[in-house]
Amino acid sequence: MNIYDITLTIAGTMPTWPGDPRVHLEKISSISNGEESNITQLSMSAHTGTHIDAPHHFINGAMTVDKVPVKTLMGRAYVKCFPNADIITAELLKTADIPPRTRRILFKTKNSDFWAKGDKDFHTDYVALSPDAATYLVKRGVKVVGVDYLSVSPYKNTKPVHQILLGAGVIVIEGLDLSEVSQGRYTLYCLPLKISGADGAPARAVLVGV
Amino acid sequence: MNIYDITLTIAGTMPTWPGDPRVHLEKISSISNGEESNITQLSMSAHTGTHIDAPHHFINGAMTVDKVPVKTLMGRAYVKCFPNADIITAELLKTADIPPRTRRILFKTKNSDFWAKGDKDFHTDYVALSPDAATYLVKRGVKVVGVDYLSVSPYKNTKPVHQILLGAGVIVIEGLDLSEVSQGRYTLYCLPLKISGADGAPARAVLVGV
Numbered sequence: 001m002n003i004y005d006i007t008l009t010i011a012g013t014m015p016t017w018p019g020d021p022r023v024h025l026e027k028i029s030s031i032s033n034g035e036e037s038n039i040t041q042l043s044m045s046a047h048t049g050t051h052i053d054a055p056h057h058f059i060n061g062a063m064t065v066d067k068v069p070v071k072t073l074m075g076r077a078y079v080k081c082f083p084n085a086d087i088i089t090a091e092l093l094k095t096a097d098i099p100p101r102t103r104r105i106l107f108k109t110k111n112s113d114f115w116a117k118g119d120k121d122f123h124t125d126y127v128a129l130s131p132d133a134a135t136y137l138v139k140r141g142v143k144v145v146g147v148d149y150l151s152v153s154p155y156k157n158t159k160p161v162h163q164i165l166l167g168a169g170v171i172v173i174e175g176l177d178l179s180e181v182s183q184g185r186y187t188l189y190c191l192p193l194k195i196s197g198a199d200g201a202p203a204r205a206v207l208v209g210v
Numbered sequence: 211m212n213i214y215d216i217t218l219t220i221a222g223t224m225p226t227w228p229g230d231p232r233v234h235l236e237k238i239s240s241i242s243n244g245e246e247s248n249i250t251q252l253s254m255s256a257h258t259g260t261h262i263d264a265p266h267h268f269i270n271g272a273m274t275v276d277k278v279p280v281k282t283l284m285g286r287a288y289v290k291c292f293p294n295a296d297i298i299t300a301e302l303l304k305t306a307d308i309p310p311r312t313r314r315i316l317f318k319t320k321n322s323d324f325w326a327k328g329d330k331d332f333h334t335d336y337v338a339l340s341p342d343a344a345t346y347l348v349k350r351g352v353k354v355v356g357v358d359y360l361s362v363s364p365y366k367n368t369k370p371v372h373q374i375l376l377g378a379g380v381i382v383i384e385g386l387d388l389s390e391v392s393q394g395r396y397t398l399y400c401l402p403l404k405i406s407g408a409d410g411a412p413a414r415a416v417l418v419g420v
Binding site: 206 | 213215217218219220221222230231235238241242246247248249250251252253254255256257259260266267268270276280281284368369372399401402403404405406407408409410412413414415416
């Protein structure tokens with residue numbers, strides 16, 4: 001059984017969305033200072049690193065992250081590679097041989113090279129979905145869409161793709177590191193923190209080879 | 211397939227370890243205020259709610275949470291109920307009919323009643339392990355120990371039990387809500403955040419009935 005940890009490591013140096021606060025990790029208790037134990041304090045946006053977007057992120061009053069059933073994020077998933085794409089469009093998806101009845105789909109693009117290289121900069125020219133791709137996935141009955149950069153939408157126009165997916169109740173996973181994973185079928189376990197009333201949550205995401 | 215979410219909901223009102231900062235959740239972007247999306251900012255100890263302790267928590271320089279292999283926290287687990295115990299001792303464990311080759315064990319005690327009732331107070335008289343129980347579990351080859359309150363050790367003496375377990379490389383899960391779960395065999399998926407160099411991490415924990 002092959003297990004792939006497709007989660008970004010949370011660190012103060014990791015790239016975060018422009019305008020969001022940086023990750024801050026602080027030792028509030030330290031054995032080196034004579035205290036009994038080591039304790040780290042965390043401060044971060046709910047949309048840091050590998051995380052999920054709940055519908056409430058862009059649809060006010062819609063489902064919050066603590067209400068997303070864990071079984072939605074556990075189960076069969078398909079990784080689709082688009083190594084040369086600059087944007088994932090409906091046209092690209094229609095000819096991509098995505099298996100019938102795919103309910104969870106993760107897109108591996110050249111974005112994953114940023115993670116493989118340990119790049120600390122935020123890039124605005126990442127590969128994302130077009131609005132027509134989002135509409136196409138909703139029509140196909142997809143329930144979970146995962147991407148390998150910090151947004152499912154292009155940088156300069158984040159609203160339409162989020163609204164189409166989240167408005168249809170699709171759960172979005174952003175910030176996956178798919179650099180070690182090949183195209184194909186897996187079992188996904190993506191477990192976000194259960195944060196009361198929140199619009200998203202950092203998560204740990206794992207693929208198991210089938 | 212029965213799925214049990216055994217995770218505490220992270221909220222500002224939840225009980226936290228005395229002396230640790232409270233959980234702080236803040237909306238830093240809000241659709242109600244005319245912004246494009248809802249974004250929550252989190253601030254909490256790594257040892258908040260349902261979380262894991264990595265060896266580095268009490269053993270300086272030992273394994274940090276980002277280095278704990280996810281497969282350690284995914285797989286067969288046994289839930290053992292001790293509804294009447296005030297402390298879990300080696301003597302109690304020896305007569306408890308724990309199945310041979312149990313590698314992951316979760317203890318359900320009267321602590322879970324606090325979570326079922328939504329109790330917001332921190333209780334110092336929770337049920338925990340005695341040092342001889344920790345030694346017994348290490349000798350049995352247990353690799354993951356889970357408890358249903360915020361520490362595996364008694365309140366007034368946290369060091370020995372943590373040092374015995376973490377010193378042997380056992381991963382500790384604290385703050386489980388086992389109120390809906392019966393004694394028996396399950397598959398555990400406990401996925402902590404992958405926090406660089408940290409002594410622990412909040413986690414989402416799920417049991418699947420086998």
